[in-house]
Amino acid sequence: MQIIKTIELMQEVSEKWRMDGNIISFVPTMGFLHQGHIELLRVGREKGDRLIMSIFVNPTQFGPKEDYEKYPRDTGGDLNNARSAGVDAVFMPTVEEMYPEGFQSTVRLEEITQHLCGKSRPGHFAGVTIVVGKLFNITKPHLAIFGEKDYQQLIVIKQMVKDLNMGIEVIGVPTVREKDGLAMSSRNNYLSSEERASALSLKKGLDLARDMVAKGERNPAKIKNAVMELILNHPFTEIDYIALCNPEKLTDIKRVDRPCLLALAVRVGNTRLIDNVILREN
Ligand code: AMP
Numbered sequence: 001m002q003i004i005k006t007i008e009l010m011q012e013v014s015e016k017w018r019m020d021g022n023i024i025s026f027v028p029t030m031g032f033l034h035q036g037h038i039e040l041l042r043v044g045r046e047k048g049d050r051l052i053m054s055i056f057v058n059p060t061q062f063g064p065k066e067d068y069e070k071y072p073r074d075t076g077g078d079l080n081n082a083r084s085a086g087v088d089a090v091f092m093p094t095v096e097e098m099y100p101e102g103f104q105s106t107v108r109l110e111e112i113t114q115h116l117c118g119k120s121r122p123g124h125f126a127g128v129t130i131v132v133g134k135l136f137n138i139t140k141p142h143l144a145i146f147g148e149k150d151y152q153q154l155i156v157i158k159q160m161v162k163d164l165n166m167g168i169e170v171i172g173v174p175t176v177r178e179k180d181g182l183a184m185s186s187r188n189n190y191l192s193s194e195e196r197a198s199a200l201s202l203k204k205g206l207d208l209a210r211d212m213v214a215k216g217e218r219n220p221a222k223i224k225n226a227v228m229e230l231i232l233n234h235p236f237t238e239i240d241y242i243a244l245c246n247p248e249k250l251t252d253i254k255r256v257d258r259p260c261l262l263a264l265a266v267r268v269g270n271t272r273l274i275d276n277v278i279l280r281e282n
Contacts, residue, residue: 002089007138010091014140022049026141031055032072032186033081036176040145041085052139054091061127072189107133115250116152120240149175151276183275190271198234199268202275205231209262213279218256220244240265
């Protein structure tokens with residue numbers, strides 16, 4: 001497995017792989033790998049001839065009061081996991097390599113970045129799109145693999161690839177969960193054991209909504225209220241948003257009469273967690 005720190009070398013390696021006729025899969029991460037990341041790597045390995053993973057905690061996607069400084073890091077463990085998952089190259093640049101002095105550009109998507117997490121984390125998606133756009137230009141993949149846990153991120157990237165004609169197939173992978181249902185996340189590491197118990201309320205809320213829809217409930221307000229009540233009945237929880245929306249446009253729906261996205265962002269203590277499910281009428 002190659003460990004590559006410069007943009008120039010990564011581009012050279014990818015270009016050569018392309019010239020040799022390989023299909024390149026790419027999995028961008030911020031490191032501190034868990035089974036969710038490993039699943040993306042498994043899909044990338046299966047679908048491509050060469051697998052590149054990046055590890056880069058991207059400062060531009062964190063707000064000024066967010067957890068950039070304390071975001072968990074474990075490069076040694078990540079490299080071991082990457083090796084076992086069959087990664088061919090890990091791209092791990094420094095912040096200066098990615099954003100040298102004088103850096104000027106942005107990539108801004110309009111409507112879909114303004115709902116859900118875009119509302120509560122202004123500037124977040126601009127940070128995501130610029131870094132992923134750069135990483136695509138650096139790793140030159142045919143396929144890029146993202147998790148459905150970050151649902152809005154996945155559709156923002158798909159839209160960017162389409163709008164900018166990047167010619168990359170973006171593949172979404174279902175959320176990997178702990179045995180008890182908690183969506184895996186590097187941020188779960190921040191939770192105390194009491195908070196960890198309350199964090200389960202997100203998945204319980206999604207399950208409750210699914211049951212209500214299965215039993216015929218079609219009123220978004222009733223579903224959202226029931227989910228809110230369930231979550232707030234757990235200690236340490238504070239709701240950022242509960243949205244029932246169109247899965248492509250992320251606009252609120254008036255009635256559950258076709259597949260729709262239930263997306264949650266909840267603070268448990270100081271940790272902000274997200275989760276989602278697609279609700280279907282049957
Ligand atoms: P991150 O390192 O948190 O930026 O995540 C890197 C990639 O892993 C993103 O595409 C995430 O959506 C994906 N991911 C994170 N958690 C999970 C999970 N529990 N299941 C599946 N994919 C995930």
